[in-house]
Amino acid sequence: MILEVIILAAGQGSRMRSTLPKVLHPVAGKSMLSHVIDLATAVASDKTHVVIGHGADQVKSSIPNSTVQWALQSEQKGTGHAVAQALPAVSDDAQVLILYGDVPLTTPETIQKLVSTSANKANTEQVTLLTVELDDPNGYGRIIRNNSDQVTAIVEQKDASAAQLRISEVNTGIMCVSASALKRWLPKLSDNNAQGEYYLTDIIAMAVSDGVAIHVCQATEPMEVQGANNRIQLEELERFYQRRYADKLMLAGASLADASRIDVRGSLTTGNDVYIDINCVFEGEVTLGDGVRIGPNCHISDTKIASNAEIKANSVLEGAVVGADCSVGPFARLRPGTILAAEVKIGNFVETKKANIGIGSKVSHLSYIGDAEIGRDVNVGAGTITCNYDGVNKYKTTLADEVFVGSNTALVAPVSVGKAATIGAGSVITGNIADGELAVARSKQRNISGWQRPKKLARD
Ligand code: UD1
Numbered sequence: 051m052i053l054e055v056i057i058l059a060a061g062q063g064s065r066m067r068s069t070l071p072k073v074l075h076p077v078a079g080k081s082m083l084s085h086v087i088d089l090a091t092a093v094a095s096d097k098t099h100v101v102i103g104h105g106a107d108q109v110k111s112s113i114p115n116s117t118v119q120w121a122l123q124s125e126q127k128g129t130g131h132a133v134a135q136a137l138p139a140v141s142d143d144a145q146v147l148i149l150y151g152d153v154p155l156t157t158p159e160t161i162q163k164l165v166s167t168s169a170n171k172a173n174t175e176q177v178t179l180l181t182v183e184l185d186d187p188n189g190y191g192r193i194i195r196n197n198s199d200q201v202t203a204i205v206e207q208k209d210a211s212a213a214q215l216r217i218s219e220v221n222t223g224i225m226c227v228s229a230s231a232l233k234r235w236l237p238k239l240s241d242n243n244a245q246g247e248y249y250l251t252d253i254i255a256m257a258v259s260d261g262v263a264i265h266v267c268q269a270t271e272p273m274e275v276q277g278a279n280n281r282i283q284l285e286e287l288e289r290f291y292q293r294r295y296a297d298k299l300m301l302a303g304a305s306l307a308d309a310s311r312i313d314v315r316g317s318l319t320t321g322n323d324v325y326i327d328i329n330c331v332f333e334g335e336v337t338l339g340d341g342v343r344i345g346p347n348c349h350i351s352d353t354k355i356a357s358n359a360e361i362k363a364n365s366v367l368e369g370a371v372v373g374a375d376c377s378v379g380p381f382a383r384l385r386p387g388t389i390l391a392a393e394v395k396i397g398n399f400v401e402t403k404k405a406n407i408g409i410g411s412k413v414s415h416l417s418y419i420g421d422a423e424i425g426r427d428v429n430v431g432a433g434t435i436t437c438n439y440d441g442v443n444k445y446k447t448t449l450a451d452e453v454f455v456g457s458n459t460a461l462v463a464p465v466s467v468g469k470a471a472t473i474g475a476g477s478v479i480t481g482n483i484a485d486g487e488l489a490v491a492r493s494k495q496r497n498i499s500g501w502q503r504p505k506k507l508a509r510d
């Protein structure tokens with residue numbers, strides 16, 4: 051069976067009150083349209099068409115290097131008209147799965163169920179609808195069934211009679227239809243209805259009169275087929291997505307202090323016995339090994355953290371690699387290119403960038419370590435700064451194994467410090483230091499006896 055997907059994404063979404071086209075609004079850090087395109091890929095679409103209209107250029111450029119086929123619907127004349135714009139590029143013997151660019155959270159499992167219902171009958175023309183039972187069906191097209199429970203039509207809210215409005219089974223909009231039938235039916239649609247639109251849903255009545263079988267597949271989770279028309283619904287989708295992700299993490303062995311206070315915008319992979327405290331945000335690809343503990347209020351993106359490391363409260367990690375048994379934070383900032391070997395300690399108010407730090411080394415307080423190569427068992431004292439930048443170029447600082455850097459040292463790069471060398475506190479190091487040497491580079495202390503401190507005049 052050839053499966054082609056048509057994603058409807060031409061609508062403006064005026065209720066978003068936004069300059070951004072509706073389908074580009076994000077859920078979990080990714081545009082709704084990207085979620086739907088990924089869904090098409092997940093169900094092995096042979097060709098994916100996206101119908102665009104409002105903000106077409108912006109929508110196109112949001113999905114660079116994509117293999118999707120774009121179809122332009124310059125005027126939004128209804129869902130049937132939208133599908134018709136993509137149809138010329140669809141092969142006659144395909145089954146066409148219709149998805150909506152603003153319905154981002156349908157699972158591949160649900161769509162697979164729909165597609166296999168239609169695949170079983172793919173040798174003859176067919177329509178398979180995804181429907182759902184809603185407590186409040188207001189606003190949706192209602193599924194009309196006859197006495198033998200067969201679907202005979204879909205009636206839009208605005209065209210429905212009082213009795214039809216009481217039907218709780220509604221059209222999700224998602225359906226799978228034989229291309230050959232669509233090609234026959236869509237040119238016959240009329241806009242003679244309450245909204246003056248070409249309704250895709252009118253093909254159901256055409257299927258009935260052509261004797262084409264109509265199958266139904268029911269979605270069990272309404273949020274899976276929920277679209278976002280305004281920012282309240284967008285937030286509902288976000289919370290649903292996050293809760294579903296949190297459940298997945300817990301089932302995979304992570305403990306969450308509060309499943310409603312974690313946000314994953316990307317992918318988070320966790321080992322066993324991971325603990326994540328409240329208000330953490332994960333972005334991009336993050337991996338946490340067994341026994342990792344994340345304190346409250348951490349923001350972690352594109353980072354790998356090995357087993358039993360602990361990230362303490364209020365730390366920000368981006369593009370970092372953290373070794374096993376490390377301790378990072380509270381209030382630490384690891385920037386891209388930070389690579390910590392095992393058992394490294396990074397303390398409060400320490401910023402690192404492009405820094406390779408060896409086993410057991412410590413940068414415990416108030417430091418900036420950038421463009422640095424640091425060996426094992428190095429102690430970097432409080433307030434140490436690598437002066438890596440002259441305003442134009444960046445230079446490297448190298449500290450060999452077992453170096454001891456006294457507090458408040460400025461390491462003016464390029465500079466290299468030999469094995470087990472010691473630097474006196476308050477030094478400005480501008481030249482290399484050999485193995486085992488002590489370097490002190492600070493002005494000598496003068497003591498002046500009998501010094502009279504200036505006195506303040508008495509208060510008036
Ligand atoms: C549609 C269905 C309704 C269903 C509901 C589910 C029709 C006639 N009605 O109604 O039965 O219960 O979805 O949410 O199909 N779009 C275009 N071009 C257009 C019109 C729409 O691309 O000319 C896109 C929109 O951007 C949107 C989707 O199609 O993503 C649905 O359009 P919308 O106007 O929201 O349809 P509903 O009236 O909600």
Ligand code: CA
Nearest residue numbers: 152277278279
């Ligand atoms: Ca809608």
